[in-house]
Amino acid sequence: MENPVIYHNMHNRYGESLTWRSLSTSSRYSELWEKYMTSQRSLDHLYHKLFVEYMRKFKLNPPRWESRSLTNPHRRDFFGAYYPVAFHGHASDAMVPTTIASLLLHIAAYPSSLFPDSDGSAPPVDILPLLDWNSSHRQSPRLAILSRSFGAGYGPLASICPFEESKSVACGSPPLVIDLQQTAEDLDSTLTRFKNDGGIALIVQIIESQWPWTVIESKTLQTLSNICSRLKLPVVVDETLTALRCGAPFAHQRPEYLEVINPDFVIFGKGLKANGIGVNFDGETLRALSIYQEGDRYRCAFRWHDKHTRAISVPTLIEALFTLDMARDEDWPLRSIEIGRQIRSAICAQERGERGITQNPEPGSIAGLDALLYVRKNSIKGAIVQGIPEGDYIRLLPVLEDAMKCPAFISNCVMGRKSLARRRVTSKMLKRMHRKPLWCYVCGDATEEVLGDDVAWCEDCCIATCGYPECEKGFTDHQCLAIIGYL
Ligand SMILES: [Zn+2]
Numbered sequence: 001m002e003n004p005v006i007y008h009n010m011h012n013r014y015g016e017s018l019t020w021r022s023l024s025t026s027s028r029y030s031e032l033w034e035k036y037m038t039s040q041r042s043l044d045h046l047y048h049k050l051f052v053e054y055m056r057k058f059k060l061n062p063p064r065w066e067s068r069s070l071t072n073p074h075r076r077d078f079f080g081a082y083y084p085v086a087f088h089g090h091a092s093d094a095m096v097p098t099t100i101a102s103l104l105l106h107i108a109a110y111p112s113s114l115f116p117d118s119d120g121s122a123p124p125v126d127i128l129p130l131l132d133w134n135s136s137h138r139q140s141p142r143l144a145i146l147s148r149s150f151g152a153g154y155g156p157l158a159s160i161c162p163f164e165e166s167k168s169v170a171c172g173s174p175p176l177v178i179d180l181q182q183t184a185e186d187l188d189s190t191l192t193r194f195k196n197d198g199g200i201a202l203i204v205q206i207i208e209s210q211w212p213w214t215v216i217e218s219k220t221l222q223t224l225s226n227i228c229s230r231l232k233l234p235v236v237v238d239e240t241l242t243a244l245r246c247g248a249p250f251a252h253q254r255p256e257y258l259e260v261i262n263p264d265f266v267i268f269g270k271g272l273k274a275n276g277i278g279v280n281f282d283g284e285t286l287r288a289l290s291i292y293q294e295g296d297r298y299r300c301a302f303r304w305h306d307k308h309t310r311a312i313s314v315p316t317l318i319e320a321l322f323t324l325d326m327a328r329d330e331d332w333p334l335r336s337i338e339i340g341r342q343i344r345s346a347i348c349a350q351e352r353g354e355r356g357i358t359q360n361p362e363p364g365s366i367a368g369l370d371a372l373l374y375v376r377k378n379s380i381k382g383a384i385v386q387g388i389p390e391g392d393y394i395r396l397l398p399v400l401e402d403a404m405k406c407p408a409f410i411s412n413c414v415m416g417r418k419s420l421a422r423r424r425v426t427s428k429m430l431k432r433m434h435r436k437p438l439w440c441y442v443c444g445d446a447t448e449e450v451l452g453d454d455v456a457w458c459e460d461c462c463i464a465t466c467g468y469p470e471c472e473k474g475f476t477d478h479q480c481l482a483i484i485g486y487l
């Protein structure tokens with residue numbers, strides 16, 4: 001039964017939480033966790049068993065998705081043909097040009113290892129021509145990325161990150177930034193020069209990470225895909241935030257993109273618990289490397305994993321499998337469409353009520369795609385939800401729980417005046433546990449409670465501040481639901 005608490009947290013650990021349920025709600029995963037905690041001797045065996053299961057589940061057809069695919073022949077798979085090959089601590093670790101270059105070299109070299117010499121050693125092979133590379137690609141690999149992308153938290157791609165704290169630690173060769181306002185001819189010559197000059201891949205986001213958060217047009221994606229295919233330039237889709245949230249397992253698998261793009265890699269992470277790179281051996285560029293058999297694809301992946309002592313930790317593996325199972329069984333991609341619709345509708349209703357108007361707010365006050373929303377701060381200040389501020393907007397990442405599809409649940413338990421009672425109950429519970437809200441209502445960072453300091457918070461709205469002076473004012477000025485009143 002649902003707890004009578006407030007669910008106004010659409011920050012969700014920067015999108016790491018796709019559900020509010022824990023492993024304990026599943027008998028299978030409770031048992032696995034227990035086994036992990038108590039059975040050190042069988043840990044290696046458990047690890048390999050779970051790892052293979054994860055690899056297979058990542059790409060294999062789930063029953064429910066399969067049945068829906070009868071009406072849509074394109075939706076045959078969950079995450080499609082992607083093999084999760086490289087695992088990292090954070091998605092930013094996966095977006096380092098040398099990492100992607102090494103992975104490309106590994107995949108290109110793999111077929112030659114299938115035909116060893118009589119002494120068992122693999123024959124030497126000149127890999128670079130297979131990728132249309134010269135020595136500059138190996139020595140100084142560079143990435144290209146679309147303008148207004150997030151980039152990365154550190155490393156070369158951090159140079160285009162909209163956040164100063166990431167930009168300030170950027171290092172290495174900055175990526176080539178692709179402006180999509182160019183003509184197709186200009187894009188072609190830009191990417192051709194890039195490829196000749198050490199360019200190894202193009203990173204694409206389906207939704208921009210900076211204002212105005214434009215969703216890429218399928219025609220544009222097709223143009224990019226055609227150019228990259230001709231240049232043997234792998235396309236990498238960054239699905240770190242968009243996986244499961246945007247109406248398809250990966251956002252680029254939405255019906256409007258299926259016919260126009262066949263990427264070589266995806267970057268995944270955050271809500272999927274494990275972070276890394278998924279490889280599509282049938283991708284537009286990778287398929288030329290001729291790794292056709294499923295057994296060979298798995299072997300190629302496992303040989304990459306063998307470069308690490310353990311590619312992924314057991315607790316992360318258990319969480320990642322739990323998430324995959326729920327996403328598949330409950331069809332989270334489909335659910336994200338309805339949740340996005342209901343939250344948009346609730347925000348519009350909230351703003352209409354606040355401003356005493358009958359028409360919906362102006363276009364552009366809510367951007368994003370399905371359950372990944374960017375809302376103008378002014379349009380949502382009376383709702384008192386916890387999101388991640390981005391300039392004049394706030395990013396909302398709702399959990400993909402069934403209840404979030406219900407308008408009554410949203411108005412009573414998530415946002416606006418009717419949620420006041422639940423907020424007060426939640427605050428009392430937190431106080432009993434000597435806890436406070438975890439995120440700063442103003443800046444979205446962790447509250448200072450994490451560091452052991454005292455934190456100001458509103459027990460009526462159940463929101464807190466981190467304690468930095470610049471956040472204090474925003475917090476003091478919040479449109480307190482206790483003052484506005486209870487409808
Ligand atoms: Zn703050």
Ligand SMILES: [Zn+2]
Nearest residue numbers: 458461480481
């Ligand atoms: Zn308040």
